[in-house]
Amino acid sequence: LPAEISGMKKLKHLDCNSNLLETVPPELANMESLELLYLRRNKLRFLPEFPSCRLLKELHVGENQIEILGPEHLKHLNSILVLDLRDNKIKSVPDEITLLQSLERLDLSNNDISSLPCSLGKLHLKFLALEGNPLRTIRREIINKGTQEVLKYLRSKIKDDGPSQSDSVIETAMTLPSESRVNVHAIVTLKILDY
Numbered sequence: 001l002p003a004e005i006s007g008m009k010k011l012k013h014l015d016c017n018s019n020l021l022e023t024v025p026p027e028l029a030n031m032e033s034l035e036l037l038y039l040r041r042n043k044l045r046f047l048p049e050f051p052s053c054r055l056l057k058e059l060h061v062g063e064n065q066i067e068i069l070g071p072e073h074l075k076h077l078n079s080i081l082v083l084d085l086r087d088n089k090i091k092s093v094p095d096e097i098t099l100l101q102s103l104e105r106l107d108l109s110n111n112d113i114s115s116l117p118c119s120l121g122k123l124h125l126k127f128l129a130l131e132g133n134p135l136r137t138i139r140r141e142i143i144n145k146g147t148q149e150v151l152k153y154l155r156s157k158i159k160d161d162g163p164s165q166s167d168s169v170i171e172t173a174m175t176l177p178s179e180s181r182v183n184v185h186a187i188v189t190l191k192i193l194d195y
Contacts, residue, residue: 003027017041017060024048039064040084047073047085058082062107065089071096078102086110086129095119108133121154137188 001016006027013036016024021042028034029050036058044064049072050056057079066088074096077083082105090111097106098119106125110132128147135143142153 001025001028006030009033012036014038029053049073049076051076053077055079058084060084062086062088067091070094071099074099081105083107093117093120098122116154118154118157121151121156121158123151125151 001019001021001024003025004027005011005014006025008031010033011031012033014031014034015036015038017038018041021039021044023044023046024039026048028048030052032052033055034053035055037053037056038060040060041063044061044066047061047066047069050059053076056077059077059080059082062084063086066085067090069085069090069092071094074094077100080100080103083100083103084105084107086107086109088111090108090113093108093113093116095117097103097117100123103123104125105127106123107127107129109129113130113133114135115137116130116135125147128150130138130143130150138150138153142149
């Protein structure tokens with residue numbers, strides 16, 4: 001994708017689906033009028049950052065090879081309504097997901113996510129897709145009940161005094177090499193875990 005594409009200052013909709021893109025030029029982030037960006041079915045390993053794309057409403061980057069979703073990828077997506085990250089290799093969702101206050105649809109299906117931040121429950125999502133992830137901190141029957149039940153469950157786990165030690169313990173335990181032997185039900189109730 002040529003860097004010169006950023007010269008199209010009035011462009012609102014850019015569809016780059018089904019190419020062999022391994023990167024997108026950083027200049028793409030300067031396209032201030034961009035509202036819809038489709039980058040599905042490429043070979044992207046990193047999610048681009050969009051510091052100047054204040055009007056971006058939909059970002060579709062499903063079916064790539066993205067491994068990391070970090071705070072730096074989310075902090076500028078103030079207007080985002082739809083974030084499609086399905087069929088990637090994302091391992092975790094940062095707490096900064098709550099910066100996306102306008103977000104309505106979040107598709108995380110078919111990734112490598114084992115736990116979700118409880119703060120995700122603060123968002124007013126209409127649609128949340130989680131199928132195909134090795135989630136260990138939310139029971140399957142809750143996920144099967146749909147978006148609102150998952151958000152309600154996550155909200156119920158938020159402590160008034162901020163994240164407790166047990167929250168970080170869950171994530172730590174779930175990523176250990178011996179994860180297959182971890183008793184999830186026992187670990188959820190732990191207050192302290194000293195390895």
